[in-house]
Amino acid sequence: MSDFTSNFWSFYVGGITFVSILACALLLWFSGKAKAMTATDNTTGHVWDGDLREMNNPLPRWWVWLFVITIVFALGYLAMYPGAGSFKGELGWSSIGQYDKEVATGNKELEPLYAKFDGMTTEQLAADPKAMAIGERLFMNNCAQCHGSDARGSKGFPNLTDKDWLGGSTPDIIKNTILKGRTGNMPPMAAAVGGAEDVSAVANYVLSLSNGPHDPVKASLGKTKFVVCAACHGPDGKGNPTVGAPNLTDDIWLHGWGEAAIVAMINNGKVNPMPPQGDKLTTSQVNVLTAYVWGLSNKPGAPAK
Amino acid sequence: MAPDSADASASAGDGDGELVSLYQAQKKIYPRSVSGLFSKWRWGFVFLTQIIFYGLPWLEWGQRQAVLFDLGVRRFYIFGLVLYPQDFIYLTGILVISALSLFLFTAVAGRQWCGYACPQTVYTEIFLWIERKIEGDRSARMRLDAAPMSLEKFLRKASKQAAWIALALWTGFTFVGYFTPIRELTGLFANWVMGPWETFWIFFYAFATYGNAGFMREQVCKYMCPYARFQSAMFDKDTLIVSYDASRGEPRGPRSKKADPTVLGLGACVDCTLCVQVCPTGIDIRKGLQYECISCAACIDVCDTVMDKVGYPRGLIRYSTQHAMTEKWSRSEVIRHMIRPRVLVYLAILTTVVAAMMVSLSMRIPFKVDVVRDRGTLARIVSGGKIENVYRLQLMNASESPQRYRISATGLPGLVIASDNEFAVEATQARWVVVNLQLPYDGAAAGSHTIHFDIESLDSPGKLSEKSIFIVPR
Numbered sequence: 005m006s007d008f009t010s011n012f013w014s015f016y017v018g019g020i021t022f023v024s025i026l027a028c029a030l031l032l033w034f035s036g037k038a039k040a041m042t043a044t045d046n047t048t049g050h051v052w053d054g055d056l057r058e059m060n061n062p063l064p065r066w067w068v069w070l071f072v073i074t075i076v077f078a079l080g081y082l083a084m085y086p087g088a089g090s091f092k093g094e095l096g097w098s099s100i101g102q103y104d105k106e107v108a109t110g111n112k113e114l115e116p117l118y119a120k121f122d123g124m125t126t127e128q129l130a131a132d133p134k135a136m137a138i139g140e141r142l143f144m145n146n147c148a149q150c151h152g153s154d155a156r157g158s159k160g161f162p163n164l165t166d167k168d169w170l171g172g173s174t175p176d177i178i179k180n181t182i183l184k185g186r187t188g189n190m191p192p193m194a195a196a197v198g199g200a201e202d203v204s205a206v207a208n209y210v211l212s213l214s215n216g217p218h219d220p221v222k223a224s225l226g227k228t229k230f231v232v233c234a235a236c237h238g239p240d241g242k243g244n245p246t247v248g249a250p251n252l253t254d255d256i257w258l259h260g261w262g263e264a265a266i267v268a269m270i271n272n273g274k275v276n277p278m279p280p281q282g283d284k285l286t287t288s289q290v291n292v293l294t295a296y297v298w299g300l301s302n303k304p305g306a307p308a309k
Numbered sequence: 310m311a312p313d314s315a316d317a318s319a320s321a322g323d324g325d326g327e328l329v330s331l332y333q334a335q336k337k338i339y340p341r342s343v344s345g346l347f348s349k350w351r352w353g354f355v356f357l358t359q360i361i362f363y364g365l366p367w368l369e370w371g372q373r374q375a376v377l378f379d380l381g382v383r384r385f386y387i388f389g390l391v392l393y394p395q396d397f398i399y400l401t402g403i404l405v406i407s408a409l410s411l412f413l414f415t416a417v418a419g420r421q422w423c424g425y426a427c428p429q430t431v432y433t434e435i436f437l438w439i440e441r442k443i444e445g446d447r448s449a450r451m452r453l454d455a456a457p458m459s460l461e462k463f464l465r466k467a468s469k470q471a472a473w474i475a476l477a478l479w480t481g482f483t484f485v486g487y488f489t490p491i492r493e494l495t496g497l498f499a500n501w502v503m504g505p506w507e508t509f510w511i512f513f514y515a516f517a518t519y520g521n522a523g524f525m526r527e528q529v530c531k532y533m534c535p536y537a538r539f540q541s542a543m544f545d546k547d548t549l550i551v552s553y554d555a556s557r558g559e560p561r562g563p564r565s566k567k568a569d570p571t572v573l574g575l576g577a578c579v580d581c582t583l584c585v586q587v588c589p590t591g592i593d594i595r596k597g598l599q600y601e602c603i604s605c606a607a608c609i610d611v612c613d614t615v616m617d618k619v620g621y622p623r624g625l626i627r628y629s630t631q632h633a634m635t636e637k638w639s640r641s642e643v644i645r646h647m648i649r650p651r652v653l654v655y656l657a658i659l660t661t662v663v664a665a666m667m668v669s670l671s672m673r674i675p676f677k678v679d680v681v682r683d684r685g686t687l688a689r690i691v692s693g694g695k696i697e698n699v700y701r702l703q704l705m706n707a708s709e710s711p712q713r714y715r716i717s718a719t720g721l722p723g724l725v726i727a728s729d730n731e732f733a734v735e736a737t738q739a740r741w742v743v744v745n746l747q748l749p750y751d752g753a754a755a756g757s758h759t760i761h762f763d764i765e766s767l768d769s770p771g772k773l774s775e776k777s778i779f780i781v782p783r
Contacts, residue, residue, distance in 0.1 A: 039328040049326060064532055065332040144701070144741055149685050153701045153743040154728065158686035 018089030032071050111286055118288035126175035129295030139296025155300050165300045168256045172245040179294040185280035188248050192273035196232045207266040213241045213253040341447040341586040345610025354425045366486035374490050391707045402666040413655040418549040424605035429529050432522035443469045473523050481515030527590040546631040547646040553595045553626050577625050584608035674771040675708040678764045688780045694750035698779050703741050706734040713767040720760030723752045755783040
């Protein structure tokens with residue numbers, strides 16, 4: 005634990021804690037010994053404003069034991085749990101430790117629930133309504149924040165319900181993406197392509213691949229410059245899943261459509277990471293989630309509705 | 310404002326005070342057993358409340374426990390009713406009704422709750438009954454406590470403790486039986502495999518019952534109960550309180566049964582001190598109204614028996630009002646004064662709240678819907694140039710049969726649901742579903758628009774409307 009430059013604050017906090025407890029104990033001790041003057045009419049003899057008198061209504065003696073219990077509890081607590089400065093306590097309790105323990109307990113409770121899914125293939129899981137109901141919940145809790153509740157994504161976040169897969173569509177690849185994440189990396193290519201006019205020409209050529217609105221003259225000029233892009237996107241622009249290069253011939257535009265968006269992409273490039281989810285989910289959960297995501301574009305039967 | 314000691318000693322009268330500790334030692338109270346009209350009422354309430362408390366968890370309703378508060382899955386079953394945490398408002402309603410009832414009863418007749426129905430009184434009464442059966446009545450108990458330890462004393466004390474602990478454990482077990490199905494809990498308890506919380510609450514509740522009813526008793530009422538301290542705010546001079554008729558009773562004194570008290574110059578009080586001996590809080594009601602008085606009327610019962618014995622009319626101590634005592638009102642006048650603005654206001658508010666709660670419960674639709682807009686995507690344009698917003702709806706089925714719900718959306722011209730709009734939800738379950746709404750391009754101005762989801766149950770009558778927002782991007 006970081007205690008700034010020295011352990012002064014640890015002693016400071018611990019010191020105040022123990023001095024306070026000691027002061028409480030002393031106060032109890034002295035008030036137990038103390039005697040007060042009481043008039044025979046059961047007032048304390050104090051009079052305010054001429055006739056306002058204070059009755060003597062003492063606390064019951066057992067009440068003192070409640071204070072004693074708090075002192076004993078405080079000392080016991082400080083011995084067992086962190087509290088006295090940076091002393092970690094005999095039990096070694098920490099909030100992170102408790103969290104890990106509760107997660108482990110929770111996962112153990114879930115084990116029998118997933119047991120029957122463990123031996124099933126992705127295709128079988130995708131056809132199982134129970135597994136898909138669980139998959140839907142896993143997706144809602146872990147994926148929907150970016151990919152949307154309906155998995156159809158938005159700008160920068162791929163649509164998972166279509167047949168267009170940046171990294172490949174097999175269950176193994178989807179599972180690997182969930183476990184380890186995936187980073188789409190388009191380097192800035194303006195220098196390799198040439199000047200601003202060349203970049204514009206390449207953008208028009210790219211638009212022509214999917215029959216988008218483009219300038220045919222610029223497009224034919226751009227075709228020759230596309231060679232530098234072909235290294236990843238392929239000579240025909242159909243992409244390459246092994247490096248995550250998208251197909252440019254379909255009409256799916258993850259990062260924006262039109263000449264301006266494509267020019268910006270060629271000039272600036274883009275690093276678009278999906279964070280790994282492997283440490284948040286158990287293996288069984290990843291299997292079910294894989295089947296759910298795979299099933300979104302491979303409707304094997306009626307999904308759980 | 311500082312206390313003036315010279316003044317104080319002068320106004321304190323006698324002047325000679327004594328040095329006392331800041332704390333008061335607890336004097337053990339040995340309430341004498343009592344029988345009579347009010348004692349019968351109290352025992353009536355003891356039986357009524359405890360038959361309900363101990364019996365209710367054993368009642369079955371269809372395939373489940375009739376009254377069960379399942380904290381684990383957050384469903385609260387009360388006979389035919391299935392409540393969600395979202396129905397918490399009903400608990401608020403019950404608490405408001407309880408508080409107002411307390412105000413009303415207190416304004417009319419003082420601390421009726423304390424004297425007859427409060428668990429502290431009820432369990433103290435039961436524990437005292439056990440104590441009396443094993444150790445004897447007041448004088449026998451006092452003798453036993455004063456006597457040196459002997460085999461008999463040990464056996465009596467031990468068997469009393471055993472009976473108390475058994476009853477306390479049963480009470481704790483019953484309490485937990487409202488939260489864990491009690492028939493299941495019986496098996497768990499018998500095999501000693503309860504969960505940590507069940508174990509804790511059984512023993513904690515048992516310990517609280519044992520401690521409060523066996524040892525703390527009047528100390529709870531005197532030092533711990535806030536109600537004892539704020540009751541004066543609800544009392545007035547027309548509130549029925551346990552009153553000693555000083556004008557009739559004084560001067561008190563013992564006398565021969567044959568002697569005429571008027572000749573001796575004595576009042577009706579024979580100074581037998583039975584009213585002090587039966588008092589569970591150890592006060593002398595002849596000193597007038599005191600905050601310790603829980604209005605249990607044990608002193609009324611015992612004084613009436615004494616009055617019967619000596620041949621005087623009953624009611625030297627009786628439920629009466631301060632006004633009635635000073636103005637010498639008759640019984641009918643006392644009853645007439647019950648109807649006064651304070652009582653009518655409490656009654657009006659109470660009736661309104663009860664009626665509102667009944668109406669709300671009878672009109673309750675057995676499902677609920679929460680609408681949550683997707684936060685990641687405000688809006689998107691899909692094929693055909695349509696504007697699409699994504700929503701998640703939580704459909705909560707608060708009935709005990711599977712239900713199908715149909716969703717429709719209104720609020721903008723051309724607004725359609727582009728996904729499934731019929732969903733089945735299992736009994737007492739909640740389910741999140743995704744709903745996509747689409748609007749034709751130029752269907753509405755850029756910005757956010759209020760829309761409504763109408764949700765209709767297909768298997769039982771009921772329709773809900775939930776507000777949300779549809780965003781058209783700029």
